[in-house]
Amino acid sequence: MYIPSICYNSLKNLALKLLGSQKMKKYPLTEYRWQQIIHNDVHSDFYYGVTTTKIFCKPSCHSREPLKNNVLIFKETNEAISAGFRPCKRCQPTGSVTNTDWVAEIKAYLNNNYQQKLTLSTIAAECHGSPFNLQRTFKAESGLTPRQYLTDLRLNKSKKLLRTTDLSIKSIALRVGFSSDTYFITVFRRQFMQTPDSFRLQKL
Ligand SMILES: [Zn+2]
Numbered sequence: 092m093y094i095p096s097i098c099y100n101s102l103k104n105l106a107l108k109l110l111g112s113q114k115m116k117k118y119p120l121t122e123y124r125w126q127q128i129i130h131n132d133v134h135s136d137f138y139y140g141v142t143t144t145k146i147f148c149k150p151s152c153h154s155r156e157p158l159k160n161n162v163l164i165f166k167e168t169n170e171a172i173s174a175g176f177r178p179c180k181r182c183q184p185t186g187s188v189t190n191t192d193w194v195a196e197i198k199a200y201l202n203n204n205y206q207q208k209l210t211l212s213t214i215a216a217e218c219h220g221s222p223f224n225l226q227r228t229f230k231a232e233s234g235l236t237p238r239q240y241l242t243d244l245r246l247n248k249s250k251k252l253l254r255t256t257d258l259s260i261k262s263i264a265l266r267v268g269f270s271s272d273t274y275f276i277t278v279f280r281r282q283f284m285q286t287p288d289s290f291r292l293q294k295l
Contacts, residue, residue, distance in 0.1 A: 118164035129156055138165045138184050140176040144200055144217050147171040152182035154219040181219040193218075194232040197225065201237065205244050206268045211237060245269060246282055253291045260287050 118137065127135045127150040140147035141157040147165065148154055165171040168178070168185045178185040180193040197218045201209070204217075214237055215222040229237050245267040252263045264275035279287050 116163060117170075118166060120159065120162050120164055124150070124164060125159060125162075128162065136166070138168060138171055139163065140165060140171050140174065145176050145203075146179050146196060146219060147176040147184060148179040148219070149182045149184050152179055152219070154179060154181055155216045179219045190228050190232055193220070194229055197229055197237065198233075198240065201241055201244060205241060205248065206266065208268070208270070209241060241268075242278060242282075246279060249275065249279065249287065250290065253287055263287070 120139075124135070124137060124139075126132070128139055131151045131153055133151040135150040138147050138149060139157070140163045142161045142163060143158075147168075163171075163174070163176075165174070165176075171184075172178075177192065177196045177199070178188050180188045180196065197214065200214065200218050211222045211226060215225045218225060220228075226236060229235070229240070233240060235243070248267040249263050249269075252258055252266065256263075258266070260276065261272040264272040267275075269275040269278070276286055279285075279290075283290065285293075
């Protein structure tokens with residue numbers, strides 16, 4: 092097994108640091124299992140889930156390398172599913188994953204991460220597909236591009252904050268994931284034919 096020597100010590104330190112939390116988990120993420128994951132070993136007898144995306148994979152999957160801290164080990168696919176993880180579209184640990192399942196997975200990812208700055212390539216990397224395929228499949232299944240879905244989601248969250256809080260327009264814009272308040276106002280006006288301020292006043 093090839094272990095780059097530069098990484099080895101930092102991996103070992105990280106492993107030691109994580110040992111406490113790993114003990115809480117059902118199956119430990121041993122150094123051997125970790126190496127199987129990062130080298131896409133096809134001869135493995137487990138699955139791994141990534142807690143930030145709630146997607147699980149075979150170690151052989153060529154999806155982007157997870158952060159070690161976010162990895163949970165499973166022996167059976169149904170353990171992963173009952174822990175709330177969905178099968179990866181790319182390596183299909185449960186057999187075939189339909190486009191509908193995949194789009195549900197992408198929507199769940201967007202619903203949990205809309206506050207962050209997201210690009211099509213980030214979304215694709217996190218949801219285990221190519222940007223082109225993700226965009227095409229998402230549009231075919233939902234009628235919207237991932238960008239449109241994300242904008243709708245952000246606008247709806249902003250309306251809730253406008254109605255229920257005294258936060259400034261700028262804080263709301265940033266909190267729901269828009270890059271600036273001016274951009275937020277532009278998009279809001281285009282969609283609802285009024286400014287966030289007038290929407291807020293209307294509710295009083
Ligand atoms: Zn996978």
